[in-house]
Amino acid sequence: MGRIPASTGTWIGIILLLIMGMDMARTSAELENKSSSAGLFWSTAKEEGDLVHKAGPADDSTAASEDLDGGFSSLDGMLQWAIGHSDTAKLKETAQDVQRLSPSELKQRQLELKELVEKLKMPSDAQLMQIALDDLNNSSLSLEDRHRALQELLILVEPIDNANDLCKLGGLVVIIRELNHPDTDVRKISAWILGKASQNNPFVQKQVLELGALAKLMKMVKSSSADEAIKAFYAVSALIRGNAAGQELFYTEAGDKMLQGILSSPGVDIRLHRKAVFLVADLAECQLENIDHTEMPFFSNHFFLKSVVDLTASTDLDLQEKALVAIKNLLQLRTTEAVVFKDFCGLGDALEKMKQQLEDLMLEEYHRDYAMDVEGLRKEVELIFQAKLGKGVRVPT
Numbered sequence: 001m002g003r004i005p006a007s008t009g010t011w012i013g014i015i016l017l018l019i020m021g022m023d024m025a026r027t028s029a030e031l032e033n034k035s036s037s038a039g040l041f042w043s044t045a046k047e048e049g050d051l052v053h054k055a056g057p058a059d060d061s062t063a064a065s066e067d068l069d070g071g072f073s074s075l076d077g078m079l080q081w082a083i084g085h086s087d088t089a090k091l092k093e094t095a096q097d098v099q100r101l102s103p104s105e106l107k108q109r110q111l112e113l114k115e116l117v118e119k120l121k122m123p124s125d126a127q128l129m130q131i132a133l134d135d136l137n138n139s140s141l142s143l144e145d146r147h148r149a150l151q152e153l154l155i156l157v158e159p160i161d162n163a164n165d166l167c168k169l170g171g172l173v174v175i176i177r178e179l180n181h182p183d184t185d186v187r188k189i190s191a192w193i194l195g196k197a198s199q200n201n202p203f204v205q206k207q208v209l210e211l212g213a214l215a216k217l218m219k220m221v222k223s224s225s226a227d228e229a230i231k232a233f234y235a236v237s238a239l240i241r242g243n244a245a246g247q248e249l250f251y252t253e254a255g256d257k258m259l260q261g262i263l264s265s266p267g268v269d270i271r272l273h274r275k276a277v278f279l280v281a282d283l284a285e286c287q288l289e290n291i292d293h294t295e296m297p298f299f300s301n302h303f304f305l306k307s308v309v310d311l312t313a314s315t316d317l318d319l320q321e322k323a324l325v326a327i328k329n330l331l332q333l334r335t336t337e338a339v340v341f342k343d344f345c346g347l348g349d350a351l352e353k354m355k356q357q358l359e360d361l362m363l364e365e366y367h368r369d370y371a372m373d374v375e376g377l378r379k380e381v382e383l384i385f386q387a388k389l390g391k392g393v394r395v396p397t
């Protein structure tokens with residue numbers, strides 16, 4: 001692992017001098033300003049304290065603790081770190097020293113510098129994940145460090161290969177265990193990581209499902225913390241989207257009741273409403289694509305359908321749009337009845353009201369384009385609804 005050796009201060013001086021030598025016009029003040037744009041650095045709990053000590057007199061105006069680290073993504077990153085942690089007066093002294101060096105001495109220093117840079121090579125993403133997991137696996141880790149390790153994993157699991165590596169490193173077990181942590185943020189970020197890693201990734205979906213995390217995440221959806229509930233819901237959706245086994249488990253765990261509960265509670269956070277209705281649309285679409293599968297009974301439940309239709313009355317255009325997509329898919333299921341949509345859910349009136357509202361929005365410059373898109377969708381739903389109603393009517397011959 002890349003660790004800054006004890007003589008960091010000297011090396012920083014030399015590195016800086018090399019830069020200045022290349023471009024004398026750059027003053028150290030300019031370079032110092034550059035350091036404020038330092039990017040994200042990886043760090044581990046173990047190395048941080050160590051490093052502050054070794055780096056010597058650190059300039060605390062720029063020494064944001066997250067930036068202290070043993071690994072750098074690039075030479076540039078290392079330089080920015082170095083600049084932020086150097087003593088300018090000392091640097092000037094070293095500058096004078098270096099100017100006195102003979103060409104061969106300078107060459108020697110450059111070689112040593114090159115070696116140092118090699119040593120500081122950025123660890124691989126898998127190594128970084130292992131460090132974060134080792135930290136999480138340590139029960140005496142401080143809460144702050146735990147949050148940071150989780151935040152790092154949240155970023156690291158984004159590429160699909162990394163998500164797969166996380167599985168192979170045994171990381172899923174560690175993160176799923178964090179779902180039981182007493183701290184809300186730890187639980188929230190852990191759910192978020194699981195969701196991100198599972199998104200469109202059947203391999204990870206399968207592992208997480210087999211480790212039994214779905215039921216736990218579904219319980220978390222009921223959390224009194226809206227943020228925790230939303231991230232848990234995100235993870236649940238990511239686990240079952242496009243995954244037959246996941247959906248089966250979801251229904252076994254009364255996922256239909258969970259959805260109905262969210263959709264029919266007006267007090268629920270709007271972000272959760274959006275996610276829930278989006279999942280309904282998705283599950284119904286999945287059903288439409290697998291016509292040989294028996295349709296889930298809850299899809300034709302009158303109260304369930306009404307709670308979806310009622311969401312079209314929201315003043316949130318995004319939620320309206322998602323509700324329309326869900327209605328569009330639900331209307332096309334074999335087991336739903338047009339007359340239920342019409343009489344029990346009041347879909348005809350709801351669509352009419354939406355039309356008025358969208359026409360008003362189209363008069364506003366700022367909303368026009370989006371309102372037109374949603375109106376296009378609304379018309380489509382209306383046509384499907386009329387066609388379904390027409391089919392239901394027996395025309396005497």
Ligand SMILES: *[C@@H]1O[C@H](CO)[C@@H](O)[C@H](O)[C@H]1NC(C)=O
Nearest residue numbers: 027028029030031032033034
């Ligand atoms: C560095 O930034 C400060 C304030 O942001 C500015 O006043 C100063 O001129 C900058 N120095 C250089 C050399 O760019």
Ligand SMILES: *[C@@H]1O[C@H](CO)[C@@H](O)[C@H](O)[C@H]1NC(C)=O
Nearest residue numbers: 045046134138139140141142
């Ligand atoms: C666990 O964390 C504590 C506190 O950060 C640290 O002192 C200890 O060395 C860690 N243990 C291991 C095995 O890394």
Ligand SMILES: *[C@@H]1O[C@H](CO)[C@@H](O)[C@H](O)[C@H]1NC(C)=O
Nearest residue numbers: 133134137138169170171174
């Ligand atoms: C976590 O620690 C346990 C032993 O306490 C070990 O078996 C497991 O492999 C560790 N997990 C990771 C991902 O390092």
